[in-house]
Amino acid sequence: GAVVSQHPSRVICKSGTSVKIECRSLDFQATTMFWYRQFPKQSLMLMATSNEGSKATYEQGVEKDKFLINHASLTLSTLTVTSAHPEDSSFYICSVRGASGELFFGEGSRLTVL
């Protein structure tokens, strides 16, 4: 299956700053990547679908100006949490879709906003 690398695994920042999370598909060319958010002991919430070379598709209720997604190449998608606030603290996970329809996930990035 595909190997997905996510960086950083943990980040702590001050309120009002922006944080960038990278998602790399190491052995798989991904025209599409998915960004999820997970609160403690809860399910994954699909935030947006990242499309290589075009705009991301955001799920209802997700602020696109707050969560900027860039998918500049077939192996890299980035999620930038702009002007982060404590309520943005969460576990963010990216994934790519394999040829058989399964999802391969990164290890996740835990964001803590102070």
Add this chain to the structure above:
Amino acid sequence: SQQGEEDPQALSIQEGENATMNCSYKTSINNLQWYRQNSGRGLVHLILIRSNEREKHSGRLRVTLDTSKKSSSLLITASRAADTASYFCATGWTGNQFYFGTGTSLTVIP
């Protein structure tokens, strides 16, 4: 909502016992997948069952799908302490999007 729901929310068993968890969903699906998540980690794909399949096996895992009842079950046989994790079902319906259930937290006691 397209989200599935797992049942039970939490399950605690002794090592060697079988663990069964269920997933119910609301919309038509193309396939249903099960994933495992260890605490603080990403998800790992376990098994995919297509809408025209009724049962699938992979090692100690057995998945069933009943599209008429919109439900699936995951059976882990001869459980091990290393099986302790959260288990999620994900329903694939249109395009590339997948929606995850609420998860079952499994604890296997050595």
